[in-house]
Amino acid sequence: MAAIAQSAARRAASRNAMLVPTVVMAVALAVAPFAGIYPVFIMKALCFALFACAFNLLLGFGGLLSFGHAMFLGTAGYVTAHAAKEWGVTPEVAIVAGTAASGILGAVVGALTIRRQGIYFAMITLAIAQMMYFFYLQAPFTHGEDGIQGVPRGHLFGLIDLAQPLAMYYTVLVVFIAAFALIVRIIHSPFGQVLKAIRENEPRTVSLGYDADRYKLLAFVLSATLAGLAGALKAIVFQLASLTDVYWTMSGEVVLMTLLGGMGTIFGPVVGAFVIAALENYLAGFGEWVTIITGVIFVVCVLAFRRGIVGELAAWWSARRS
Amino acid sequence: MQALFGQLLIGLINGAFYAMLSLGLAVIFGLLNIINFTHGAQYMMGAFCAWFLLNKAGVGYWWALLLAPLGVGIVGIVIERTMLSRLYKLDHLYGLLLTFGLALVIQGLFRNEFGSSGLPYQIPSQLTGGVNLGFMFLPIYRAWVIVASLVICLATWFVIERTKLGSYLRAATENPALVQAFGINVPRMITLTFGFGVALAAVAGVMAAPIYQVNPLMGADLIIVVFAVVVIGGMGSILGAILTGFGLGVVEGLTKYFYPEASSTVIFVIMVVVLLVRPAGLFGKER
Numbered sequence: 020m021a022a023i024a025q026s027a028a029r030r031a032a033s034r035n036a037m038l039v040p041t042v043v044m045a046v047a048l049a050v051a052p053f054a055g056i057y058p059v060f061i062m063k064a065l066c067f068a069l070f071a072c073a074f075n076l077l078l079g080f081g082g083l084l085s086f087g088h089a090m091f092l093g094t095a096g097y098v099t100a101h102a103a104k105e106w107g108v109t110p111e112v113a114i115v116a117g118t119a120a121s122g123i124l125g126a127v128v129g130a131l132t133i134r135r136q137g138i139y140f141a142m143i144t145l146a147i148a149q150m151m152y153f154f155y156l157q158a159p160f161t162h163g164e165d166g167i168q169g170v171p172r173g174h175l176f177g178l179i180d181l182a183q184p185l186a187m188y189y190t191v192l193v194v195f196i197a198a199f200a201l202i203v204r205i206i207h208s209p210f211g212q213v214l215k216a217i218r219e220n221e222p223r224t225v226s227l228g229y230d231a232d233r234y235k236l237l238a239f240v241l242s243a244t245l246a247g248l249a250g251a252l253k254a255i256v257f258q259l260a261s262l263t264d265v266y267w268t269m270s271g272e273v274v275l276m277t278l279l280g281g282m283g284t285i286f287g288p289v290v291g292a293f294v295i296a297a298l299e300n301y302l303a304g305f306g307e308w309v310t311i312i313t314g315v316i317f318v319v320c321v322l323a324f325r326r327g328i329v330g331e332l333a334a335w336w337s338a339r340r341s
Numbered sequence: 342m343q344a345l346f347g348q349l350l351i352g353l354i355n356g357a358f359y360a361m362l363s364l365g366l367a368v369i370f371g372l373l374n375i376i377n378f379t380h381g382a383q384y385m386m387g388a389f390c391a392w393f394l395l396n397k398a399g400v401g402y403w404w405a406l407l408l409a410p411l412g413v414g415i416v417g418i419v420i421e422r423t424m425l426s427r428l429y430k431l432d433h434l435y436g437l438l439l440t441f442g443l444a445l446v447i448q449g450l451f452r453n454e455f456g457s458s459g460l461p462y463q464i465p466s467q468l469t470g471g472v473n474l475g476f477m478f479l480p481i482y483r484a485w486v487i488v489a490s491l492v493i494c495l496a497t498w499f500v501i502e503r504t505k506l507g508s509y510l511r512a513a514t515e516n517p518a519l520v521q522a523f524g525i526n527v528p529r530m531i532t533l534t535f536g537f538g539v540a541l542a543a544v545a546g547v548m549a550a551p552i553y554q555v556n557p558l559m560g561a562d563l564i565i566v567v568f569a570v571v572v573i574g575g576m577g578s579i580l581g582a583i584l585t586g587f588g589l590g591v592v593e594g595l596t597k598y599f600y601p602e603a604s605s606t607v608i609f610v611i612m613v614v615v616l617l618v619r620p621a622g623l624f625g626k627e628r
Contacts, residue, residue, distance in 0.1 A: 084434050131613060134620040138376045138433055139572065143616065146569040149562075150609035157602060267565060271441060278438065310449035317442025321435050322424060 026212075034207040037285055041203065044289070045196050049189075058188045059256075064296035065195045066253040071276040071288030072202050073245035078274075079283030080206055081238040082218030083133075086141040087148025088246055088273050090128070093155065093265030095121040095247030100167040100260035101160055110173045110181055110255050114194075117251035118244055124151075125243020126236075133235045145267060152265045166261030170254060181255070191252055198245055203285055205241065214238055246273075268310075275313060278320045281327025290328050345598050346477040352594020353587065354483055354552065357490035358384075358545050360586025362567045363574065364494055365541035367582045368501070370571075371514045372534045375425065375436035379417075380567070381560025382447040383539050386413045387546025388555045389451065392462050402465035402547075409547045410540035417539030421532050444561075451557035459554020486548050493544065494583045501579055510534065569612045575625020585623060 048065070052058045070092055077083050099117030102108050108116070132143050155161045162168075172181035181187045205211050216224045217231050225231050254260045263269060272295065280291025295313075302309045320327065326334060362380060369377050377383075390409035394400035400408065420443065428435045464482045471480040501507040513520045513527050521527040546560075553559055574585030589608050597604040615623060 084437070086437075131616055134616060138370075138374075138437060141434065141437055142376060142568040142572055143612070145565055146572065146609050146612055149565045149569075150606050150613075153605040153609075156605075271445070274438065274441075307449045307453040310445050311453065314442045314445030314447075314449060317445065318424070318439060321439040321442065322427060325431075325435070 030207050030212070034203065037203050037207075040286065041196075041200065044286075045192070048192055048196075052185065052188055058184055060296065060300060062188060062191045062256045063253075064293045065191050066249050066256065067273075067276060067296055068289040068292035069195050069198055069252070070246050070249035071273050071280070071292045072199060073242045073249060074273045075277045075282060075284075075288040076202055076205065076245070077238055077242040078277060079287075080211060080218065081214050081235060081242075083136075083235065083239070084141045084274070085132075085144040085239075085242075085270075086267070086274065087128075087144035087146075087151075087270050088242075089265050089267065089269035090148040090151040091121040091125060091243040091246035092250035092253070092269060092273075093260070093262075094124050094151065095250035096254040096260040096264050097155060097161055097167065099251040099254040100170040100258075103173060103255065104167060104170050105160075107171075108173075109177055110175055113173075114248070114251040114255065117254065118247040121247020121250065122240060122244035125240045125247075129236045129239030129243065133232055133239060145270065148265070148270055149267060152262065152267070155265050156262060161260070161262075164262065166259055167254075168259055170258040170260065172255055172258060187256060191256060194248070194252060198248055199289075202245065206285065210234070210237070272313070275317055275320075277327075279316060279324075279327055281330035281333075284327065284329040284333065287327050287329035294328070343477055348594040348598040349591065350477070350479070350483060350594070351597070352591040353487050354590070355593060356587035356590020357487050358549060358563070358586075359567055359570045359590050360494050360583045361490050361541055361545040362563070363570045363582045363586050364497060364579065365538040365545075366567065366571055367574075367576055367579060368497070368541070369535055369538035370576050372510065372531055373425070373429075373436070374433050375428075375440070376433075376568075377535075377538065378437055378440035378564070379420070379444045379447065380539075380542050381562075381564030382444040383413050383417065383542040383560070384546040384549070384563065385451065385557060385560040386416070386447065387543030388462070388550040388553075388559060389455075389546075389557075390543065391547040391550045392460055392555045395462065402551075406544065406547050410543040413543035413546075414536040414540035418532055418536040421535040425535070426528070426532075444564075448557055448561060455557055457556065457558060459556040459559075462550040462555050464551040482551060486552065489548065490545070493541070494586075497541070498579045498583065566608055569608050571622075573608075573612050573615045573622060575619075575622020578624045581622075581624025 048061065051061055070088070074085065074088050077085055095117035097117075098120040099113045102116045103110060103113040128144070128147055132140055132147070135143060156163055172187060174180050175186070175190060179186050179190070181190060213224065213229050213234055217229070217234055221231050250264060253264070276291035276295050277288045278291070279294060280289065281287030298312065299309060302312065324331070362384060366377060366380055369375060387409045390412055391402065391405035394405045394408060395402070424439060424443075425436060428439060468482040468485050471478050473479075501510055509520065509525055509530065513525070513530055517527050549559070570585055570589050571582070573589065574581045589611065592611070593604060593607055596607040603610070
């Protein structure tokens with residue numbers, strides 16, 4: 020019993036250690052538009068950051084590398100855009116619909132893919148995502164190559180006009196911080212601990228009486244749902260749902276953000292998303308060089324920088340303290 | 342009827358490329374435990390090599406069929422020696438991530454240089470024309486691709502399953518440490534195997550050059566289909582990779598005839614069904 024109480028106390032301590040940096044991040048983001056940073060850029064980065072955090076929940080804490088996470092981003096984007104534009108519902112209903120659609124897709128794909136692990140899992144998720152891409156390419160409601168354009172932002176709860184840039188900005192920020200806090204909570208919950216145990220040693224966890232497949236499936240569904248939330252927000256912010264968000268390059272991008280920021284760290288994916296979003300903004304005029312530089316960062320990260328930015332910083336910090 | 346046989350032929354051609362590419366992937370995976378994401382890019386490099394040799398150096402198809410795999414294979418060996426070999430002790434997923442990054446770099450560089458429109462490549466003069474079989478018209482080059490790829494696949498199967506060299510290879514797949522203890526240079530074997538697998542992709546690229554346009558992204562989407570083919574066949578057997586490759590090409594061709602809307606997704610749907618029924622793949626062994 021003492022051991023259980025101790026581990027619970029340790030979890031609580033580690034969770035509380037996240038509180039200060041989270042509040043600092045929230046405050047910094049809240050004042051950022053007044054510091055002269057382009058709000059649309061931050062909103063884009065926040066959508067990617069949420070996407071990467073959701074992905075990291077599966078890879079960093081569940082040990083499952085999904086190479087098809089774009090399907091959840093894109094599915095939610097299409098459903099949200101369709102709901103907001105064709106059905107004329109308020110944005111929060113559209114976002115909930117999109118997120119739920121990704122959650123359902125996640126349950127189906129998860130039940131199928133967790134049958135295999137490691138490299139197979141990566142290949143299967145990639146292949147299923149490619150199937151979804153072809154489906155969206157042909158389905159009439161997505162308008163193929165054009166995508167769903169001119170999605171109305173609408174009035175949040177029928178009251179707040181999201182066409183106002185700052186209203187949109189703070190909506191995105193609030194959703195992001197809430198989802199981020201939820202992810203931190205999941206990671207530090209008993210569920211998150213079992214997930215980590217499965218990542219480290221699955222047979223042993225099974226022998227302790229945990230149904231590993233159930234935990235992995237739940238992690239997959241949570242990750243898919245939160246990735247969907249990111250896609251739904253993105254569709255409302257940019258008033259667009261397009262094929263880019265379901266293509267395999269997007270799946271690769273989220274892997275890169277997580278890897279660069281530090282997989283298995285809490286803040287890593289956020290840092291990685293901001294770096295990649297900044298890079299894309301900065302290099303937008305250089306055409307193919309974005310792809311080339313993305314690839315080079317991949318190679319450098321894998322060869323020399325596997326802990327990522329946040330992981331390296333944490334290692335440096337703990338080395339300095341001891 | 343004409344259209345049905347036409348689609349069947351296209352299916353067989355696609356199947357020939359699926360078979361050669363998934364064979365290369367399977368050979369590499371067997372020994373290195375790495376899924377080579379650059380395989381599609383290396384297939385593209387093979388096609389570009391052939392284009393370069395013809396248009397810049399005046400070297401024809403037959404020499405390209407030899408030189409392109411050699412060149413691309415050497416590039417593969419350099420990649421294995423300088424980068425992949427550092428990752429063998431780590432989680433195999435890092436190999437996938439590294440090769441994915443390399444594929445982006447290679448495809449980006451080629452696109453930067455050549456744009457995304459395709460470059461034409463002439464069918465060699467010995468293989469132009471066709472035969473009228475009565476029920477359909479068979480272009481000679483396409484028949485050549487099917488026959489040649491079958492020969493290459495079966496030769497690879499023969500070397501791996503029936504020769505002494507192949508038995509070393511299979512032994513090293515099972516237990517590299519033990520094989521090394523018997524005095525066989527396993528690291529060199531790994532390097533050469535990777536080079537061989539990559540060269541196979543380049544051969545496929547050269548053979549594809551006259552059929553499809555030579556295009557920087559010709560391998561990017563193809564490799565994902567080949568991944569699905571590999572999942573369906575399972576990584577266990579060489580013959581399995583060849584059979585599933587050709588088989589799925591034919592199924593895709595038939596789908597194009599009977600239900601064209603599903604032709605781009607049919608292989609993925611089959612993958613899903615196979616995962617439900619036999620998670621290890623049709624010819625795979627549960628590991």
